[in-house]
Amino acid sequence: MFRRHVLVLGLALSCLTVCVVARQAVRNGDPEAAKIKNPVTATPESIAAGQKAFQTLCAGCHGKDAKGGITISVIEDRGGTQPPDLTDEKWDYGSSDGEIFTVTKKGVPPDYFMAPWDGRIGDTDIWNLVNYIKSLSAKK
Numbered sequence: 001m002f003r004r005h006v007l008v009l010g011l012a013l014s015c016l017t018v019c020v021v022a023r024q025a026v027r028n029g030d031p032e033a034a035k036i037k038n039p040v041t042a043t044p045e046s047i048a049a050g051q052k053a054f055q056t057l058c059a060g061c062h063g064k065d066a067k068g069g070i071t072i073s074v075i076e077d078r079g080g081t082q083p084p085d086l087t088d089e090k091w092d093y094g095s096s097d098g099e100i101f102t103v104t105k106k107g108v109p110p111d112y113f114m115a116p117w118d119g120r121i122g123d124t125d126i127w128n129l130v131n132y133i134k135s136l137s138a139k140k
Contacts, residue, residue: 027092027093028092028093028094029091029093029094029095029096029099030093030094030098030099030102033094033096033098033099033101033102033103034094034096034098034099035098036096036097036098036101036102037097037098038097038098038101038127038130038131039127040124040127040128040130040131042131042134042135043131046127046128046131046132047128047131047132047135049125049128049132050128050129050130050131050132050133050135051132053121053125053128053129053132054066054129054132054133057117057121057129058129061083062083062084062085062086063083065087066085066086066087066133066136067085067086067087067088068082068083068084068085068086069085070082070083072113075113078111078113080111080113081113083113083114086133086136086137087136087137088137089137093108097127097130097134100130100133100134101123101126101127101130104117104126104129104130105117105118105123105126106118
């Protein structure tokens with residue numbers, strides 16, 4: 001009976017470890033996330049919806065122009081990376097639509113300074129955000 005409990009506990013810990021590792025954003029890009037295709041065409045309507053969502057949900061950290069530069073004290077106190085410029089060519093977690101979608105949806109562990117939006121907004125809203133963010137770098 002004891003061995004069965006140890007085996008079950010070991011399997012549970014292994015599953016938990018795999019789940020945590022699978023959820024983590026991959027610095028310098030995520031080849032699996034990069035394979036995800038954007039199902040929402042970057043129409044003017046999608047970009048406008050993304051801009052509206054960005055101003056409501058994201059501008060507080062990334063700035064109304066998406067250029068970052070905002071210092072968030074809790075991140076500073078804990079030694080984290082401040083919200084980045086989303087209009088430049090440097091993307092810490094990949095610049096493909098799928099990678100941006102995944103980081104927005106799942107957040108960036110372990111501290112989740114970039115919080116996950118999964119369950120708070122729908123996938124279509126996240127794809128609209130992706131289209132808007134991508135449109136910003138296209139304007140440069």
